[in-house]
Amino acid sequence: xxxxxxxxxxxxxxxxxxxxxxxxxxxxxxxxxxxxxxxxxxxxxxxxxxxxxxxxxxxxxxxxxxxxxxxxxxxxxxxxxxxxxxxxxxxxxxxxxxxxxxxxxxxxxxxxxxxxxxxxxxxxxxxxxxxxxxxxxxxxxxxxxxxxxxxxxxxxxxxxxxxxxxxxxxxxxxxxxxxxxxxxxxxxxxxxxxxxxxxxxxxxxxxxxxxxxxxxxxxxxxxxxxxxxxxxxxxxxxxxxxxxxxxxxxxxxxxxxxxxxxxxxxxxxxxxxxxxxxxxxxxxxxxxxxxxxxxxxxxxxxxxxxxxxxxxxxxxxxxxxxxxxxxxxxxxxxxxxxxxxxxxxxxxxxxxxxxxxxxxxxxxxxxxxxxxxxxxxxxxxxxxxxxxxxxxxxxxxxxxxxxxxxxxxxxxxxxxxx
Amino acid sequence: xxxxxxxxxxxxxxxxxxxxxxxxxxxxxxxxxxxxxxxxxxxxxxxxxxxxxxxxxxxxxxxxxxxxxxxxxxxxxxxxxxxxxxxxxxxxxxxxxxxxxxxxxxxxxxxxxxxxxxxxxxxxxxxxxxxxxxxxxxxxxxxxxxxxxxxxxxxxxxxxxxxxxxxxxxxxxxxxxxxxxxxxxxxxxxxxxxxxxxxxxxxxxxxxxxxxxxxxxxxxxxxxxxxxxxxxxxxx
Numbered sequence: 001x002x003x004x005x006x007x008x009x010x011x012x013x014x015x016x017x018x019x020x021x022x023x024x025x026x027x028x029x030x031x032x033x034x035x036x037x038x039x040x041x042x043x044x045x046x047x048x049x050x051x052x053x054x055x056x057x058x059x060x061x062x063x064x065x066x067x068x069x070x071x072x073x074x075x076x077x078x079x080x081x082x083x084x085x086x087x088x089x090x091x092x093x094x095x096x097x098x099x100x101x102x103x104x105x106x107x108x109x110x111x112x113x114x115x116x117x118x119x120x121x122x123x124x125x126x127x128x129x130x131x132x133x134x135x136x137x138x139x140x141x142x143x144x145x146x147x148x149x150x151x152x153x154x155x156x157x158x159x160x161x162x163x164x165x166x167x168x169x170x171x172x173x174x175x176x177x178x179x180x181x182x183x184x185x186x187x188x189x190x191x192x193x194x195x196x197x198x199x200x201x202x203x204x205x206x207x208x209x210x211x212x213x214x215x216x217x218x219x220x221x222x223x224x225x226x227x228x229x230x231x232x233x234x235x236x237x238x239x240x241x242x243x244x245x246x247x248x249x250x251x252x253x254x255x256x257x258x259x260x261x262x263x264x265x266x267x268x269x270x271x272x273x274x275x276x277x278x279x280x281x282x283x284x285x286x287x288x289x290x291x292x293x294x295x296x297x298x299x300x301x302x303x304x305x306x307x308x309x310x311x312x313x314x315x316x317x318x319x320x321x322x323x324x325x326x327x328x329x330x331x332x333x334x335x336x337x338x339x340x341x342x343x344x345x346x347x348x349x350x351x352x353x354x355x356x357x358x359x360x361x362x363x364x365x366x367x368x369x370x371x372x373x374x375x376x377x378x379x380x381x382x383x384x385x386x387x388x389x390x391x392x393x394x395x396x397x398x399x400x401x402x403x404x405x406x407x408x409x410x411x412x413x414x415x416x417x418x
Numbered sequence: 419x420x421x422x423x424x425x426x427x428x429x430x431x432x433x434x435x436x437x438x439x440x441x442x443x444x445x446x447x448x449x450x451x452x453x454x455x456x457x458x459x460x461x462x463x464x465x466x467x468x469x470x471x472x473x474x475x476x477x478x479x480x481x482x483x484x485x486x487x488x489x490x491x492x493x494x495x496x497x498x499x500x501x502x503x504x505x506x507x508x509x510x511x512x513x514x515x516x517x518x519x520x521x522x523x524x525x526x527x528x529x530x531x532x533x534x535x536x537x538x539x540x541x542x543x544x545x546x547x548x549x550x551x552x553x554x555x556x557x558x559x560x561x562x563x564x565x566x567x568x569x570x571x572x573x574x575x576x577x578x579x580x581x582x583x584x585x586x587x588x589x590x591x592x593x594x595x596x597x598x599x600x601x602x603x604x605x606x607x608x609x610x611x612x613x614x615x616x617x618x619x620x621x622x623x624x625x626x627x628x629x630x631x632x633x634x635x636x637x638x639x640x641x642x643x644x645x646x647x648x649x650x651x652x653x654x
Contacts, residue, residue, distance in 0.1 A: 195465070201486065340613075341440065343437075366641035370443075
């Protein structure tokens, strides 16, 4: 903090005051408003607050909140850290996170994909963590090919060490712009946005998975030093040592997040033997993967905001006898355009009891009808539970998959479960 | 002949380049509405490295970002299959970036005109502002489709030449120029309604089927019709 200019110190203090007020009045967690006020006073504040620290920036379409949380957990091995754990992933949130931990030498910040170039230039991070890019909220987000290009150009001007998923061609192409990189084979289930070469547009040869190369310009997947073995629930480090994950977060997507977190914190000198026990302590992230028990039924909440996210959620569903509730809204944070529903393959839900709800349940209904998946229409989760309980008194589990505001509504109905 | 010779061939052009946000919906709903009427279908996915077959019935083109759009146009022009198919009377349904590239010319990201496939008499360039949101338009009565609704997300502005007819007049939204939306010429039809334009407008899907198989029996109204009503009510 001693390196901060007087103006920056004032800005930080004002920002903290606003954040405290925001929390005290119950308007929010204070991450955004505090940063916004501070930035008005000192536009260079983010750069000043970042100076002298070893920061990791984490960006991706999916999994950035969870991975930031995992890295934060492992980094605490080194002592106090700065992190935006409330998911406020734009510069205002970064300022609040750094101002709140003035003495933390290490930190990890989740960064919105679009803001990554700007935040990267301002904070001069030690590590940039890149995981995946796929279609997401097209009515308000940038086109992903353009995003990857901007990431690549910014990394070409940067000293940061990249930790990236080599199995995602767009991410790899962006990461190859950096001088130094650690490549992780973290897998890629959703491939519909990366059939073409990011460099020249040629149709990529993608076999055998996860390898890929462009037959036209020769660009190919970088060689990896870290890998995930999903079947064995194992992460393999650069020495070939295998670490059994046994996470408390479900699915391949979280194995990938954990592998990335282990590779990132290894760059800070933390051995997997030390990081892994800390990763296992995470059971849920801002309500994601949380279970609530109501009326004797365990309801598991899965957040899925885009086609790649829905695919990962389907992969962690309980056995087919467990019913699933799908809920879709189309408010601004969700994207007002529900076209993406048609990119998801719902046929995997055949044979399972399915309920649809949310503001755009009619879109979901047509989508399921087209995939010949029988479904029932519902208004609320508790109504579904009561109905199921009436028909099947011994029912114990129900899964819920919802997009952003639909997820928050359900979470709020159960007391903002963490 | 193989037993697919009598099937309705639905050809999806370049899903690797032109499949941005729900474009697959048009393939799925055409298949479903055909099969509910006992019409067998065959779906052909044509990748950008493949030749475009000329003997298809309905060709579908989706949306794409700037660079994939340019690549798709270049490859389609070099291949020639889509143009030959349209010349022999196949139906073509193209949305958004796909709509622009089946025209005479379209603009790149700096608005330099680039040549299109040339099967629809339209010329597209870049507008000042991006058009994003729900759109409603009244279709040319000659097509018997009524009112259509969809989501647009583009910066293009499109002018029609003498051989093309406007698909519709806009009620809300931007479409070609704030006045008209989409264009058709024979059985080639394009629109700025992006992604699942056919699931959201069952009558438009049925128009394409009628073009290829003649009269088709009506279907019991279901979720598609309900969604159409719901989105119209929400947008107006």
